[in-house]
Amino acid sequence: MSLAELVAGIIVVALNAYAVLGGADFGGGVWALLASGARRERRRHLIAEAIGPVWEANHVWLILAIVLLFTCFPPAFARLGTLLHIPLSLVLIGIVLRGSAFTFWRYGGHGDETQRYWGVVFAIASLITPLLLGTTVGAIASGALGEPGGGQGAGFYRIYVAPWLTPFTLSVGVFALIAFAFLAAVYLTLEAQERELQEDFRSRALGAGVALFFAALAALLLSHRWAPRVREALIFAPWAVPLHLLTATTALTALAALWRRRWRVARVAAATQVSLILWGWALAQYPYVLPPDLAVEAAAAPAVTLRLVLAALALGALVLFPSLYYLLRIFKSRQPSEVP
Amino acid sequence: MSDLLAARSQMAVSLAFHIVFAMVGIAMPVLMVVAERRWQVTGQDVYLDLARRWAKGTAILFAVGAVSGTVLSFELGLLWPEFMRFAGPIIGMPFSLEGFAFFTEAIFLGVYLYGWDRISSRAHLWAGVAVAVSGAASGIFVVIANAWMNTPTGFELVAGRAVNVDPLAAMANPAALPQAVHMTLAAYAATGLGVAGIHAFLLLKDPSNAFHRRALVIALLVGGPAAVLQPISGDFTARHVARYQPTKLAAAEALFETQAPAPLVIGGWPDVRTRTTPGAIEIPYGLSLLAFHDPRAQVKGLDVVPRDEWPNVPIVHLAFQLMVALGTYMALVVLWAAWLGWRGQDLVSHRWLMRALTLATPMGFIATEAGWVVTEVGRQPWVIYGVLKTADAVTPMPGLIVPFLTFTLLYCFLAVIVGWLLYRQIVRSPQVTE
Numbered sequence: 001m002s003l004a005e006l007v008a009g010i011i012v013v014a015l016n017a018y019a020v021l022g023g024a025d026f027g028g029g030v031w032a033l034l035a036s037g038a039r040r041e042r043r044r045h046l047i048a049e050a051i052g053p054v055w056e057a058n059h060v061w062l063i064l065a066i067v068l069l070f071t072c073f074p075p076a077f078a079r080l081g082t083l084l085h086i087p088l089s090l091v092l093i094g095i096v097l098r099g100s101a102f103t104f105w106r107y108g109g110h111g112d113e114t115q116r117y118w119g120v121v122f123a124i125a126s127l128i129t130p131l132l133l134g135t136t137v138g139a140i141a142s143g144a145l146g147e148p149g150g151g152q153g154a155g156f157y158r159i160y161v162a163p164w165l166t167p168f169t170l171s172v173g174v175f176a177l178i179a180f181a182f183l184a185a186v187y188l189t190l191e192a193q194e195r196e197l198q199e200d201f202r203s204r205a206l207g208a209g210v211a212l213f214f215a216a217l218a219a220l221l222l223s224h225r226w227a228p229r230v231r232e233a234l235i236f237a238p239w240a241v242p243l244h245l246l247t248a249t250t251a252l253t254a255l256a257a258l259w260r261r262r263w264r265v266a267r268v269a270a271a272t273q274v275s276l277i278l279w280g281w282a283l284a285q286y287p288y289v290l291p292p293d294l295a296v297e298a299a300a301a302p303a304v305t306l307r308l309v310l311a312a313l314a315l316g317a318l319v320l321f322p323s324l325y326y327l328l329r330i331f332k333s334r335q336p337s338e339v340p
Numbered sequence: 341m342s343d344l345l346a347a348r349s350q351m352a353v354s355l356a357f358h359i360v361f362a363m364v365g366i367a368m369p370v371l372m373v374v375a376e377r378r379w380q381v382t383g384q385d386v387y388l389d390l391a392r393r394w395a396k397g398t399a400i401l402f403a404v405g406a407v408s409g410t411v412l413s414f415e416l417g418l419l420w421p422e423f424m425r426f427a428g429p430i431i432g433m434p435f436s437l438e439g440f441a442f443f444t445e446a447i448f449l450g451v452y453l454y455g456w457d458r459i460s461s462r463a464h465l466w467a468g469v470a471v472a473v474s475g476a477a478s479g480i481f482v483v484i485a486n487a488w489m490n491t492p493t494g495f496e497l498v499a500g501r502a503v504n505v506d507p508l509a510a511m512a513n514p515a516a517l518p519q520a521v522h523m524t525l526a527a528y529a530a531t532g533l534g535v536a537g538i539h540a541f542l543l544l545k546d547p548s549n550a551f552h553r554r555a556l557v558i559a560l561l562v563g564g565p566a567a568v569l570q571p572i573s574g575d576f577t578a579r580h581v582a583r584y585q586p587t588k589l590a591a592a593e594a595l596f597e598t599q600a601p602a603p604l605v606i607g608g609w610p611d612v613r614t615r616t617t618p619g620a621i622e623i624p625y626g627l628s629l630l631a632f633h634d635p636r637a638q639v640k641g642l643d644v645v646p647r648d649e650w651p652n653v654p655i656v657h658l659a660f661q662l663m664v665a666l667g668t669y670m671a672l673v674v675l676w677a678a679w680l681g682w683r684g685q686d687l688v689s690h691r692w693l694m695r696a697l698t699l700a701t702p703m704g705f706i707a708t709e710a711g712w713v714v715t716e717v718g719r720q721p722w723v724i725y726g727v728l729k730t731a732d733a734v735t736p737m738p739g740l741i742v743p744f745l746t747f748t749l750l751y752c753f754l755a756v757i758v759g760w761l762l763y764r765q766i767v768r769s770p771q772v773t774e
Binding site: 059077102103160319 | 403408418443458735737739
């Protein structure tokens with residue numbers, strides 16, 4: 001494995017962590033938006049309590065991925081910034097509104113009307129941001145982000161809109177949204193202290209888990225026309241069938257565990273399932289950091305930069321992982337049996 | 341509005357917005373940790389109340405700082421793809437380190453804010469210390485990256501491409517130390533005096549309230565030393581700029597022609613057509629003394645570079661004067677307070693000192709914004725000084741006025757909300773008698 005491949009792998013790890021940790025924070029917002037019925041406020045409170053201590057730390061995974069991308073694969077970052085300017089700007093607006101509205105909701109108010117209003121802004125931003133994030137991932141996977149040629153003649157729409165606005169990219173957006181909601185619901189069964197809330201999120205997790213299957217199917221069907229390269233790899237690569245079998249197994253395990261109320265097993269299985277899907281995308285795209293033409297090796301920064309960044313990552317990991325473990329131990333280690 | 345100007349304006353708005361929250365994120369944890377420590381030592385509940393209220397304010401400001409910082413990291417690519425294509429491998433290193441510092445900050449802020457009842461009071465205090473240290477570290481790393489844009493090192497330029505890249509030499513660029521010191525001091529001075537000013541204002545109305553008295557002392561202890569050291573750091577930085585970025589200094593001082601000795605130009609509105617500064621006061625030998633500590637030293641003027649490589653002289657000059665004036669005022673007010681305190685007097689009973697402190701509330705932040713205008717506008721037309729022009733770094737995407745206006749509106753909206761939330765929190769201050 002070359003240095004560049006190693007760094008590319010670490011970027012996928014960071015995105016993976018962002019998906020299973022930060023993604024669930026977005027998913028929590030989705031459930032806050034959809035909350036209705038008698039236990040609405042209790043559910044919202046639970047969601048906010050679950051997100052509060054960790055969402056900022058979870059968010060840093062995305063920043064880490066971006067920093068590694070622009071340090072180690074600058075041509076890919078430059079082209080992404082240029083061609084995906086519009087969806088990425090919208091993602092940023094979503095991120096800004098989600099984060100600030102959440103804090104205004106939890107810290108700013110005194111239990112009045114305005115405070116509830118921020119809860120709504122937070123929830124809507126939590127719904128829209130994953131959609132757009134998924135759409136940009138879909139645009140990358142579809143291999144439509146080639147060197148912007150033609151200049152003036154090519155037209156604004158063809159260069160800056162068409163690559164990311166296709167049925168396939170949108171289906172990936174929907175997929176990401178459902179995956180994040182699924183993760184959140186699964187995690188919340190563990191966070192809930194009351195039986196009723198656990199059951200609420202159990203049924204939501206089961207529903208989302210089934211919906212996720214159909215979203216994946218839709219994306220696969222649409223990839224036939226809009227993302228042929230990735231589809232090819234996902235079907236014919238030597239790793240494809242074992243990976244799909246493994247993903248299917250974890251998906252069924254997650255659903256079965258939810259059915260039998262084995263919350264901890266469900267949490268591990270659901271996170272593994274989403275991770276495997278993400279790695280499937282990364283493998284299908286290999287050797288390109290940005291298909292159709294920017295290969296990992298060709299787009300990489302000089303070796304000295306890669307070596308130093310890897311050293312910084314090793315050093316940073318020494319600080320990061322104990323700290324992260326400490327944070328999650330304090331706030332996420334509550335056993336369901338501790339329910340008073 | 342041209343696309344280049346729109347991109348520059350969007351970057352300026354994003355930075356100007358973020359910097360306020362970043363500074364508060366660096367200094368506020370120090371205040372809350374000091375208050376919490378005072379509570380542990382003295383057992384007075386007023387300190388605990390202070391620590392909790394400051395933590396609440398920090399939570400709001402840090403969150404907005406975190407998301408607006410994310411916007412900036414993306415905007416590097418959204419607005420300046422060619423800059424990042426060139427600079428990414430050279431200067432990505434401090435950004436990577438900043439990533440980890442920010443991670444640590446976010447993790448321990450979560451522990452601090454939500455862990456009051458879940459961990460020991462010792463562990464809680466140390467979590468606050470970790471937030472303060474990593475906050476300062478992440479600020480320093482970002483400033484190092486900016487310093488490289490001013491004094492680029494760690495590569496060789498061959499036919500427009502960077503070769504022999506050395507990221508460590510890039511981090512050790514000449515401007516890194518003076519800029520990092522100046523900005524870190526600015527964060528403590530602006531936040532400390534900002535908080536002190538708010539409590540001084542409230543003490544004018546309610547002089548016996550122990551809550552505000554304690555808050556004032558802590559804020560002055562954190563912000564005061566930084567405010568006094570800042571002019572010294574400023575002198576160090578200016579002498580450095582005189583050597584390494586002569587056009588920036590020339591624009592800041594409205595020095596059109598290279599002179600020995602050079603006068604100090606105070607005030608006025610530089611006229612680039614006539615190359616004069618009407619309305620200015622000139623102090624002979626002043627600039628030579630300040631820039632080189634030698635009254636006869638030659639100071640390079642704007643004439644050392646072609647006219648099309650001048651920055652916007654009036655803006656840089658005005659911003660520089662504003663920064664120096666506000667910084668001087670802050671240092672003097674702190675010295676006054678220190679003098680009174682040293683003589684054992686009750687600061688709060690000096691109503692004019694309280695008024696002077698109230699006036700200083702926004703000054704550190706305005707001075708910092710002005711300082712960033714000097715360093716960023718003063719580097720134009722270059723994005724990497726002497727290496728890459730800003731016009732060659734901008735994205736080819738047309739219609740950049742749309743994202744500029746969108747983000748400007750978004751940030752104005754957020755600024756109003758944050759201001760209102762903080763105001764609501766401040767007016768609900770508790771009544772505590774001695």
